[in-house]
Amino acid sequence: MLTFEQKQAIIESFPQLTKKEISLKRLNYHFEDSLYEKTIVVEKLHPNGNGFIFVGDLLKYEKEASDKGLVNIRDYSEQQLREIIESAIDYLSEEIDDTPIIEYWTSRQGTKLELEFNNRSWNIYHQGNLEESFGTRDDAIAYLHEEGFRLSK
Structure with missing residues (x-):
């Protein structure tokens, strides 16, 4: 398992994300260029290594994601963490074709x-x-x- 500091370094290697400190020494990382109201990509990254990535309804993470579209990254490797962050940013950058x-x-x-x-x-x-x-x-x-x-x- 990656440490808090390792996860933080990986997340901060994405220049599109902005760090915001929240309670209990946890961190959120926002994607300010999101096309949607949702801007938080990394949610509640905790010093114990726990945290969540917002993936919405991306099919790739369908089995892991909660009803709110969050995936727990506690046991993620560096490669997995990078991939899921890239997917989340792409998801929030993608125009939805709303033609049914x-x-x-x-x-x-x-x-x-x-x-x-x-x-x-x-x-x-x-x-x-x-x-x-x-x-x-x-x-x-x-x-x-x-x-x-x-x-x-």
Whole structure:
């Protein structure tokens, strides 16, 4: 495990980040050029080595991230830490194409569902009500196939 000082040195090697001291000797690092309200990339870096990186809904970190899009970096190596910080900065720098993609799916019984891509999520709707939400199109399609739905022509 990297020490607090080692993590701090790695984080501070990113010139895009600005250090801000918070309570209990913890540090936050902000990305002031964020395209979104969220600017904190490194959250609550503690002298004991604990801390969090904001990754939002990036699929690469889907299994590690909390509901708030935070990944605990306590046991991260230098390479892992550098990669996740780069991913977080890229995430906050990326314009979201908010043009929705909509597909229509039908079951053998004639039930119709809509698969819609919007704000990085693949959502399944039935009669306008959200049924399920997925991080990838592949996961959404696998679910639809398991439930007996096929893409409408």
